[in-house]
Amino acid sequence: MQNVISIAWTDTELSEIDQALSTLEARLANLIALTPDQVRGLTKMGDKSEAFCRQTVTVLSMNP
Template structure:
């Protein structure tokens, strides 16, 4: 049974337009950072529950500047909160687009694989009468199973 989950053509113009748009986005977001895996693991995280705590604490500190020592940069924390509020919706859109891209990639691969499997089954069924046995044997390497060594067998 044939499958065609998605059918699309991506032209050179499409690729050029997307690459230009990505370059523009990257140019705007030059201040985005990359963390090492170790740095990522060691971060103190602000989850959804913690966000309310953070907002409330910043608000209390702003209302009571006399308790805030100079070592706490409240203005920088407020600036970070404002940046986070503006960045999140953009990242949400990018994430949704990336998910759609990954789903489309998976669907294209699946369409191709289903067609190839149907074609291979056809070659197995009627390929011999068409002089295609040697080509079918080459294709069968995809399905070759590795022999499991028996206990006590000495490698060659």
């Protein structure tokens, strides 16, 4: 396989990326880990229910 991607980050870009990651980690700090049993107990969304929810959000945003 040929390596066709080459990225050279400047020190400023690396600093900005590091800051963005730090901010993201801070914002996600309150998330919790679920046990496998908890994950299995969650309601699943299929294609139809996802489409319904997206349409509902659209209608609600147009009719506050």
